Amino acid sequence: MPDPSDDLDPSATSTPSSALGEVPPEAWGGVQRGPLREGEWVRLTDSKGRRHNLELVAGKRFFSNRGHLEHDDLIGREEGFTVTSSAGGTYLVFRPLLAEFVVSMPRGAAVVYPKDAAQIVAMADVFPGATVVEAGVGSGALTCSLLRAVGPHGRVLSWERREEFADVARRNVRQFFGGDHPAWTLHLGDLAEGLVSSGERADRIVLDMLAPWECVPAVADALVPGGIVCAYVATTTQLSRVVETLRAHGGFTEPQPWESLVRDWHVEGLAVRPGHKMIGHTAFLVTARRMAPGERAPRKSRRPAPGAYGVDYSGPRPDWLPPQSAEEQLDG
């Protein structure tokens, strides 16, 4: 979740790849092991839980309201230790996890939050070796989770139509993995146009954009039979439009919409209760599976709720939907 105390320098463009040397193929998880090295990012957490992210540079000092720390005192040590600053502040030192990195990295567009990225990887069944198409790339947060899930032998083909966001994403993904991930291809341009002209076939397609329904025909052409499309949308109107468009297309199984709510708990002696704060809403998710060529999805066995497709409804309509009765028209 976003944390105002996170402070990755938004102007940072350096990639630690040169400093870290050649990354072996089995290490494309964005996780470094062993002693902390110059060029790596570390996360300092103070006694009040405030976090600071910094890139280790030999000879440099980190300043806070509790004095300063020498980077040289961190370089060469195994992560998971505490250091004391010149004015007596104690800081816990770890490398940032992926879930921590994505909410503190520089942003061009809003990111997919870790709780939703986890849902996408699990419910869209993203597997090692898969070919995954993604759009838009935004800041590259979801890209990092997808790359991790497909691994170096899979492919993540990403489309982003805004060059400035693509640049931010490229820097973020490089920084997280310590270099150019071998499974990643970033295309500049519109997904619907780019995917069709690329001729690519995909196992999974993830859409995080304003109007995912506009991409449904291109997605249907590119997805392999049994493949999964997953859309991530912020509002109920978007959710309705994308579900109805997938349903009306006929070449997908019944779309499954849901959202996830995560609540922290406070556990301290006898004081065991839900946390006072939670993120109430991030976005809705919807998945559907591609039918084989020429196969149509089974019709819904239950009739739509009265008025569901009444006179006020103006969105896409599946061709099997019974015409509105006079009663429904009144209800609608």
Ligand SMILES: C[S@@+](CC[C@H](N)C(=O)[O-])C[C@H]1O[C@@H](n2cnc3c(N)ncnc32)[C@H](O)[C@@H]1O
């Ligand atoms: C909310 S951001 C994506 C955030 C990203 N998933 C992340 O986790 O960092 C939405 C992005 O989709 C891009 N976009 C919207 N429609 C698009 C399309 N048809 N093709 C490619 N990119 C698109 C926008 O430019 C924007 O950068």
